[in-house]
Amino acid sequence: MTSTRQTRTVARGSAPRSRTQALSGEQIVAATRAFLDEHGFDAFSMRRLAEHLGVGTMTLYTYFRDKDELLDAVIDAGAAELRLPPRKGPWRPRLEQVLRELRRGLERHPDIVRLRVTRPIVSPGALRVGEAGLEALRDAGLGPREAALAWRTLFNFTFGFAAFTPGETPEPERRQARATLLALPPEEYPEMVALAAEGAAALGGEEPFEFGLALLLDAIGALVPPPPR
Amino acid sequence: MTSTRQTRTVARGSAPRSRTQALSGEQIVAATRAFLDEHGFDAFSMRRLAEHLGVGTMTLYTYFRDKDELLDAVIDAGAAELRLPPRKGPWRPRLEQVLRELRRGLERHPDIVRLRVTRPIVSPGALRVGEAGLEALRDAGLGPREAALAWRTLFNFTFGFAAFTPGETPEPERRQARATLLALPPEEYPEMVALAAEGAAALGGEEPFEFGLALLLDAIGALVPPPPR
């Protein structure tokens, strides 16, 4: 966090940097995260980031091969900050913590989720999350293969949630969507219309995520073999 | 499908179009889908599509306000093609069909999933999918609120799966990822390393999706109140 504040300063003004070393990869990553938080992904570009940092665009390429590599580093930095549980204690609260933290991290940069979707993420920071999840599942008593399958299910659910839940839909769009649903022919879309009528489709906040998480953990609990005794 | 073939012809060559009407929105949508299937999302641009169609770039803007509107139409067309079950019969196989179809549709255009993630999708074609899913859940005996929550869980899982499962990772990258995992310090990443060692992380094909789907449907089945008698 010190590094974040430092870079914020660099990013904001035209403070004279030390003559020995103008920049560092970490500073660029921190500035990128600050930029994304402030202006959103659509506003982000290498040129704008460089301007923000008060350096020439091509300077960034001294530290990162290309834009993708920079974004990978941003993701890794975000993942490294998640507070993961140690390998002890009952599996279920541990798994809950891992997935809530993962979701929290993803929600901080929802725009990034959108783009970094295709390539596999194998940076050390990101792998910590998978490790913590797998450990909890193994400690629950699942075999390696079952644990891997269960982790992918949990991971995809959480990622899907972060990516496809419109976090802060502006009110006008929300009204519009609701009006669209209510205007549907009820013969063809009976359940959609019924849902819209009672406003249940607009369920927000933590509840939908927690509902799905509990559903999955219940199901995983049912897979666990009873303790031998 | 007739319209698809028609448009393919237009898209491919420089066949002289009728003088009365050069193009239609449907033709543009079909050409976009063909283009995406053939060249992928990264290669797609309004300019290239226009070139492909043999028209000026700005002609496309007669039919669609902007690129987003065109992509929305592409998604709607894809959703409209899914084969959804009628509202009869036992809920579980119906739900399985809805979600398998949804996944199939998303996998046809994996690149699109990536981009169209933020805005809510409320086109008629897309709503059919939600309607079919909700109907099955309601018929299973869930209340409207529970059904809505369960649907979102299933939907996010499936979307997450389509978006974050590297479908056809090229072999060299796959090897690379595996090597990275195996090179991790086993004290810090014991489960990751163990998984990589037995190749379980690379599980592909239908199994991971089916595993998660079964897990979720089991859990939903457990929510269903026993039939009153």
Add this chain to the structure above:
DNA sequence: ACCTGAACACCGTTCAAGT
């Protein structure tokens, strides 16, 4: 090694103009 401006090969979209 670190930093740079100019140039290249692109974008989506606005505009003014044509039929």
Add this chain to the structure above:
DNA sequence: ACCTGAACACCGTTCAAGT
């Protein structure tokens, strides 16, 4: 209404050059 080329305000990245 449908179609268009030119122009505008951008991109990411290569290159050749500077320190």
